[in-house]
Amino acid sequence: MIPSIATVCVAGTLVEKLEAIAAAGFPMVEIFENDLIAFPGSPAEVRRICADLGLAIITCQPFRDFEGMPEARRQRTFDRAERKFDLLQELGSDLLFVCSNVSPEALGGMDRQVQDFVELGERAAQRGLRVGYEALSWGRHVFDYRDAWEIVRRADRPNVGVVLDSFHILARGLELASMGRIPREKIAMVQMADAPLLQLDPLSWSRHWRCLPGQGDLDLSGFMDALVSTGYDGVLSLEIFNDRFRAGSARSVALDGHRSLIWLLDETARRHRRPVPGAVPMPPPGPVEAVEFIEFAVSETARPSLEHLLAALGFAQAGRHRSKDVTLWSQGDIRIVLNSDAEGFAHSYQITHGTSVCALALRVPDARAAIERTRALRDVPYAGAIGPGELDIPAVRGVGGSLVYFLDRASALGRWSLVDFEPSLNAVQGVGLLHVDHVAQTMQYEEMLTWLLFYSSLFDTRKTPSQAVMDPGGVVQSQVVESGLDSTAGQGLRLILNGSQSHRTLSARFIHEAFGSGVQHVAFAASDIVATVGRLRAAGVPLLTIPENYYDDLEARTDLPPEEIARMRALGILYDRDGAGEFRQAYTVPLEGGLFFEIVQRDGYEGYGAANAGIRLAAQARLQQMEAAPFE
Ligand SMILES: O=C(O)c1ccc(O)c(O)c1
Numbered sequence: 333m334i335p336s337i338a339t340v341c342v343a344g345t346l347v348e349k350l351e352a353i354a355a356a357g358f359p360m361v362e363i364f365e366n367d368l369i370a371f372p373g374s375p376a377e378v379r380r381i382c383a384d385l386g387l388a389i390i391t392c393q394p395f396r397d398f399e400g401m402p403e404a405r406r407q408r409t410f411d412r413a414e415r416k417f418d419l420l421q422e423l424g425s426d427l428l429f430v431c432s433n434v435s436p437e438a439l440g441g442m443d444r445q446v447q448d449f450v451e452l453g454e455r456a457a458q459r460g461l462r463v464g465y466e467a468l469s470w471g472r473h474v475f476d477y478r479d480a481w482e483i484v485r486r487a488d489r490p491n492v493g494v495v496l497d498s499f500h501i502l503a504r505g506l507e508l509a510s511m512g513r514i515p516r517e518k519i520a521m522v523q524m525a526d527a528p529l530l531q532l533d534p535l536s537w538s539r540h541w542r543c544l545p546g547q548g549d550l551d552l553s554g555f556m557d558a559l560v561s562t563g564y565d566g567v568l569s570l571e572i573f574n575d576r577f578r579a580g581s582a583r584s585v586a587l588d589g590h591r592s593l594i595w596l597l598d599e600t601a602r603r604h605r606r607p608v609p610g611a612v613p614m615p616p617p618g619p620v621e622a623v624e625f626i627e628f629a630v631s632e633t634a635r636p637s638l639e640h641l642l643a644a645l646g647f648a649q650a651g652r653h654r655s656k657d658v659t660l661w662s663q664g665d666i667r668i669v670l671n672s673d674a675e676g677f678a679h680s681y682q683i684t685h686g687t688s689v690c691a692l693a694l695r696v697p698d699a700r701a702a703i704e705r706t707r708a709l710r711d712v713p714y715a716g717a718i719g720p721g722e723l724d725i726p727a728v729r730g731v732g733g734s735l736v737y738f739l740d741r742a743s744a745l746g747r748w749s750l751v752d753f754e755p756s757l758n759a760v761q762g763v764g765l766l767h768v769d770h771v772a773q774t775m776q777y778e779e780m781l782t783w784l785l786f787y788s789s790l791f792d793t794r795k796t797p798s799q800a801v802m803d804p805g806g807v808v809q810s811q812v813v814e815s816g817l818d819s820t821a822g823q824g825l826r827l828i829l830n831g832s833q834s835h836r837t838l839s840a841r842f843i844h845e846a847f848g849s850g851v852q853h854v855a856f857a858a859s860d861i862v863a864t865v866g867r868l869r870a871a872g873v874p875l876l877t878i879p880e881n882y883y884d885d886l887e888a889r890t891d892l893p894p895e896e897i898a899r900m901r902a903l904g905i906l907y908d909r910d911g912a913g914e915f916r917q918a919y920t921v922p923l924e925g926g927l928f929f930e931i932v933q934r935d936g937y938e939g940y941g942a943a944n945a946g947i948r949l950a951a952q953a954r955l956q957q958m959e960a961a962p963f964e
Pocket residue numbers: 393394431466468497523538539571
């Protein structure tokens with residue numbers, strides 16, 4: 333299948349849109365009618381610009397309110413069609429894209445509709461053009477692809493086919509088996525869009541909430557399976573109406589778009605265990621086995637206080653870099669790298685963002701394969717300067733320009749800590765922190781879908797629906813992505829992506845203060861949180877204070893023993909429960925810049941304490957008002 337995208341998907345003027353689409357590597361484009369009308373030049377000029385950019389124009393769509401018009405309007409409707417044929421020919425496109433009639437004037441009756449397509453097909457044939465017919469899910473009479481197909485079938489013209497738009501079909505929950513039986517030469521083109529599940533009328537849902545394949549919840553696998561069974565190998569064109577994309581960067585949305593189609597075809601081919609036309613060969617998506625290490629960029633001056641906090645959190649220095657001003661800290665299965673080197677990536681990251689997480693190292697089954705997959709998905713691997721004798725750890729750019737390193741146990745990369753670090757002989761006492769439970773990344777609201785696609789196309793992941801969390805300064809959207817949780821090779825990866833449209837939330841302040849998106853908190857798992865938090869308090873780690881009301885409410889709504897609630901109250905531990913189990917969590921006071929740590933105890937619980945997030949955010953907001961004192 334040939335990847336394509338509609339100009340309506342991205343922000344900007346028509347020329348900016350086309351440039352972004354070409355830069356993302358698309359060979360083909362759908363020009364949305366409004367973009368053409370708003371363009372201050374001739375269609376021939378648009379054709380030339382596209383040709384210069386290497387873009388073929390599949391169509392200029394849509395052609396509205398055509399079929400079933402009453403006799404008095406019919407002639408005028410065909411006159412309009414002739415004008416649109418002229419336009420298409422000027423653009424060098426051969427497809428008239430008709431979407432089903434929404435006009436209150438439109439008459440039903442299939443015979444009349446069929447007759448209209450017979451005549452339209454004949455007129456198009458005289459000019460060597462084709463006609464495609466799409467059922468809008470809110471069409472006046474035709475809103476089901478099976479009716480559109482029946483009209484096309486009965487019109488029986490070789491140049492008249494159906495347009496299948498995944499949104500219209502899946503939004504109405506239509507069965508897909510009939511789609512699989514449409515002869516492939518009768519499919520004029522296919523449009524792709526995903527969407528989150530929402531209780532909305534199809535028109536509002538379609539015009540504001542469509543998103544790229546993999547970013548929503550529609551059954552695109554079912555759609556692709558039906559499409560593949562027809563043998564279709566034509567144009568697969570993204571048509572996304574989305575308010576975030578209209579406000580975002582055209583280049584980034586176009587690149588994400590291309591990536592989403594490459595991912596979709598790869599995933600379809602894998603499910604079918606046979607080649608799918610147009611699929612790019614690449615290694616399969618693997619699980620993330622574990623967070624191998626977390627790297628902090630920290631200045632010489634800020635380092636002692638961070639080291640002091642790590643020590644109080646039970647970490648011990650486990651190694652010193654052989655050639656750089658970098659140390660390795662560990663506890664249980666957690667490894668933290670503190671990078672204060674005066675040169676290199678971490679240094680420039682620190683200058684821009686202050687003390688922050690500049691890299692996440694993820695352990696995968698095969699690091700080289702993971703990098704090959706990022707390339708196939710049109711990501712550009714990061715190449716940094718490698719010191720003598722140092723490992724060349726493959727990496728790609730992640731959230732906020734930070735790095736995602738890939739490590740594995742199968743290659744020499746498995747020995748990274750010994751190759752790059754001189755071991756220190758510190759006996760690690762610890763406070764009972766076992767492994768990284770999850771990492772939360774805060775980003776601009778408009779970026780959230782980009783990073784969701786980044787992780788979900790690269791790895792074998794599972795995502796949960798996006799949730800709204802209440803911050804005293806506004807709403808924060810929160811999206812969970814998980815990988816490798818049932819892998820026997822490690823703890824897997826649990827990520828939370830947070831974004832907010834309000835400027836007054838803690839998320840927004842974090843982005844402002846850290847000069848960009850990044851890791852806002854890291855959660856460590858403990859098996860006895862009461863003991864662990866008790867030791868942290870004794871070591872003087874400043875922990876977030878939770879209001880008395882929270883515990884009074886907990887007493888009222890749970891059957892937890894009073895002495896247990898008293899212990900949680902004394903230590904500032906929050907509690908949640910889901911079908912599968914129990915969850916306990918506590919937070920450190922944020923460092924300057926907003927970064928903080930969380931301690932969790934997960935007893936069969938699958939979530940992240942979303943029920944408590946509002947309590948935590950309110951407690952942090954109170955602290956911000958007092959201005960957090962640096963930890964000494
Ligand atoms: O929202 C619309 O009007 C509209 C227009 C053209 C399409 O292909 C479509 O799916 C929707």
